Amino acid sequence: MKAKRIDLIKEYILENEHVSLKELEDTFNVSMNTIRRDIAQLLEDPRFEKVYGGISVKKNQLISFENRNTENQEVKQAIAETAAQFIQNGDLIYIDSGTTTKYILDYLDKDIQITIITNSLDVILRAEKFKNISVFVFGNIFKKTTRSFVGLPSEQVVNRYNITKSFMAATAVSIENGLMNSDIMEYELKKHIVEKAEINYLLVHADKFDKSTLLTYAPLSAIDTIITDKQFDDSYTSYFENNNIDVLTVD
Template sequence: MNKEERHQLIINKLRLLDKVDYESLSNEFSVSSDTIRRDINELAEAGMIRKIKGGAQPQALIPVSYEERERYGNAGKRIVAQKAAALIKDGQVVVFDGGTTPFLIAGNLPRNIQLTVITHSFPIASLLLEYPNVELIFAGGRASRKSKITTGFEVLHKYNHIHADIGILGIHSLHHEAGVTDPVYEEVEVKARIAAMSDQLIVVPTAEKLYAVSNYTICRPDAIHTLVTDLQPDDPVLQPYQQLGIQLR
């Protein structure tokens, strides 16, 4: 087994486990603990896992800026977008979070769909302006050039007075115990409000965002109605989420 294969297996294990340790990986891969330590050091330096005493924990892999996310993982995001768009039906009130996956979901909606859409995302608002049967409500506020969204009091004030059938939440990190978390403090309050204002919260991560934890909490796992990923619903990776009663797509 070469180094690249070991690296991929370590990452795959951290999609299923909360942590791995040097000794167990050394025994499983039939290499020395020093070799595993070097592997983990390299993966941690690349930002792909988090190094801890005696081993490693998952680390969210997704870049933060909109432009970086737009280039990242497009194949998986397209699968998620197609699945999630199929869950949205005529006559619903839907709130769209910012981010590239919610944008792709909006772009997969039928051209003639009849919806009320609320969003604080500039790209989504611009896209859905062209949909003739979509009533669009844009939540203005402080503009983020990096994320292409608005944030702050004005957005929260708007969302405090709206109740949605469905919330589409773009997420950075999801863990079956920690819930949905994010590294960007300025976006957390708005995302948390989307979770609270929606009858059905749909979270839309690609597989590498699972079993990862970031700095700030958005919502607990029991707030999630549906989890849409690029995996098959019966994938063992998703079993802990199914056990929580979350619908899988």
């Protein structure tokens, strides 16, 4: 249990770059003494350093959003192109923030008439060139590391919108833990969107599967269609069949 918690703390710090000890205490629901012991062990990892009141990722260890975006770019674009085929005139869709979902708009017809809800700066900027796309933005705090807006809208706000389709991203995915992310400020939004949308699509690169991170925002069974480049083993294919999940695999 302790080893897994330390791994999750590492993931959380990498995602947020700098966190206070108090934030870790509250997020992981353990005592400050436990956090201090965990941090003492975590500091054996050369990626991290102790700073006043907290812990940070060493600057030369950070992987910027721009660099993450270039990793497996052709595959991510192929996944997004496949997803774009499911968007039709009149849809009200949610496009999640992420280095794959941002490409969806690159493959839409220039005259398409849809409404987009998003918290992604890249989606907002891409939508500018479409004369018939309306955009609603969730989140009131801009997070530079992910180029996304965070800050939780209330469940009542999310429920005002009749979302026909969501196009979701995830930091990690597994049968046991479902769809995961490591940002508490995005967790509630993702959770509400998946519950509200009529159809949920998951756009995810193969290397995200069978990993683990801090928070599960939805079970894998909540997804209707997975678009990926991964080839699945029997445990996954059986799960997909039992839960009526379609899988589209790009080259």
